[in-house]
Amino acid sequence: MALYDFYFQQFNEKVPLTKEEQEQIQSYLTLRKIRKKQSFLQEGEVCKSYAFVNKGSLRKYSIENGNEHIIQFAIEGWTVGDLLSFLSEEPATYHIDTLEDSELVLMSKAAHDELLRTQPKYETYFRLLITGAYIALQRRHSFTLSLPVEQRYTDFVKKYPEIVQRVPQHMIASYLGLTPETLSRVRKKLAKRK
Amino acid sequence: MALYDFYFQQFNEKVPLTKEEQEQIQSYLTLRKIRKKQSFLQEGEVCKSYAFVNKGSLRKYSIENGNEHIIQFAIEGWTVGDLLSFLSEEPATYHIDTLEDSELVLMSKAAHDELLRTQPKYETYFRLLITGAYIALQRRHSFTLSLPVEQRYTDFVKKYPEIVQRVPQHMIASYLGLTPETLSRVRKKLAKRK
Numbered sequence: 001m002a003l004y005d006f007y008f009q010q011f012n013e014k015v016p017l018t019k020e021e022q023e024q025i026q027s028y029l030t031l032r033k034i035r036k037k038q039s040f041l042q043e044g045e046v047c048k049s050y051a052f053v054n055k056g057s058l059r060k061y062s063i064e065n066g067n068e069h070i071i072q073f074a075i076e077g078w079t080v081g082d083l084l085s086f087l088s089e090e091p092a093t094y095h096i097d098t099l100e101d102s103e104l105v106l107m108s109k110a111a112h113d114e115l116l117r118t119q120p121k122y123e124t125y126f127r128l129l130i131t132g133a134y135i136a137l138q139r140r141h142s143f144t145l146s147l148p149v150e151q152r153y154t155d156f157v158k159k160y161p162e163i164v165q166r167v168p169q170h171m172i173a174s175y176l177g178l179t180p181e182t183l184s185r186v187r188k189k190l191a192k193r194k
Numbered sequence: 195m196a197l198y199d200f201y202f203q204q205f206n207e208k209v210p211l212t213k214e215e216q217e218q219i220q221s222y223l224t225l226r227k228i229r230k231k232q233s234f235l236q237e238g239e240v241c242k243s244y245a246f247v248n249k250g251s252l253r254k255y256s257i258e259n260g261n262e263h264i265i266q267f268a269i270e271g272w273t274v275g276d277l278l279s280f281l282s283e284e285p286a287t288y289h290i291d292t293l294e295d296s297e298l299v300l301m302s303k304a305a306h307d308e309l310l311r312t313q314p315k316y317e318t319y320f321r322l323l324i325t326g327a328y329i330a331l332q333r334r335h336s337f338t339l340s341l342p343v344e345q346r347y348t349d350f351v352k353k354y355p356e357i358v359q360r361v362p363q364h365m366i367a368s369y370l371g372l373t374p375e376t377l378s379r380v381r382k383k384l385a386k387r388k
Contacts (some may be wrong), residue, residue, distance in 0.1 A: 065342075071332070071335065083325070083332070084333075120317075123317060123318065126321065127320065127321040127324065130324050130325050130328055134277060134328040134331065135277060135278045137331050138277070138278070138331060140335070141265065141334070141335045147258065148259075
C-alpha cells in the first residue's frame with residue numbers, strides 16, 4: 001500500500017476527491033515515523049502539525065498537580081493534535097506521545113492555512129473532522145461525569161475493544177477518570193460475573 | 195437595533211460578508227421568542243434547528259439516573275443545540291431550556307444543508323463555530339476532571355462572571371460536577387478569605 005493510501009481512503013469517505021485534487025493535497029503532506037514511547041508534542045511547545053495515524057497508537061494528556069490525565073487515545077485512522085495550539089500558535093497545554101512504534105501523516109499549519117484558502121474540499125474535510133471530534137468529546141464528557149464507574153469501563157470496552165488490548169490498564173484508568181485501584185476492582189468484579 | 199444585527203455582527207467578526215451575502219443568509223433565519231423556564235429541546239426529539247442567543251440565557255443538560263448534568267450555559271452571542279442530533283437527525287440526548295425570557299435566531303437543518311452547498315462563507319462560519327465549540331469543550335473537560343473543586347469554581351467565576359450573576363447556584367454546581375453542598379462550602383471558604 002502506498003504511503004498515503006490509508007489517509008486518502010479516509011478522506012474520500014468524507015469528501016470524494018478527483019485525482020488532481022488528491023495530488024494537490026498530497027503535496028502538502030509529510031510522513032513521520034516515531035518509535036514507541038517518544039514525544040510528538042510537549043506542553044509549552046507550539047503544535048506545528050496535526051497528525052493522522054497511519055500506523056501505531058498515541059495518547060494525549062495533560063499534567064495537573066503532577067497527575068497525568070489522558071484525554072484521548074489515537075489508533076490507526078484517527079487524527080490527533082493540540083488544536084488550540086495548532087490554530088492559535090500559542091503554547092500547547094497537552095502532551096502527546098506514542099504508545100507503540102508509529103507512522104504519522106502530518107499536516108503543518110502553513111499547509112493547512114494554504115489549503116483552506118485554495119481547496120474548498122479540504123475545508124469541508126476539516127469541518128467534518130472537527131465536527132466528529134466535537135461530538136466524540138461531548139459524548140465522552142457526558143459519560144465521564146455521569147455514569148457509574150463500572151459502566152464507564154464496560155462502555156469503553158464495548159466501544160474501543162482494540163484500545164483495551166493495546167493500551168496499559170493504568171492509562172485506561174486515567175482516561176476514564178478512575179484510579180488504577182478502582183479500575184482493577186471493577187475488572188475483578190466483572191470477571192467474576194462471567 | 196434590527197432583529198438580526200447582533201447575529202450578523204458576530205458573523206462578520208468571523209467571516210466578513212457583503213450586503214448581498216448577508217441578505218442571502220438572512221433569508222434562511224427565523225426568530226423565536228421563548229419565555230423563561232420553557233423547553234427548547236427535549237431528549238428523544240430531533241434537534242431541528244440550532245440557536246444563536248440574541249437575548250436571554252439557556253442551559254443544556256442530560257439526565258442520568260434521575261440526576262441533571264449541565265453541560266453548557268448559553269447567553270447572548272453564544273450558540274446552542276444538540277449538534278449530533280441536528281446533523282444526524284437522530285433523537286437528541288440532551289435537554290435544552292431557557293433560564294430567562296429569551297430571543298433566539300434559528301438555523302434549521304434544511305437551511306444549514308442548503309447554505310453549506312451554496313454559500314462557502316457559511317461553511318467557513320460553521321467551521322469556525324464548531325472549532326471554537328470544540329476548544330471550549332476540551333478546556334472544560336480537562337479542568338472538570340483535573341482541577342481541585344475550589345479552583346474549578348474560582349476559574350468559572352473569573353471566566354464567566356455574568357453567568358454567575360444570572361444562573362442559580364445549584365445549576366453552577368451541576369455544571370462543575372459538584373454537589374450543591376460542596377459548592378456552598380467552597381463559596382463560604384472563599385468568602386472568609388476576602
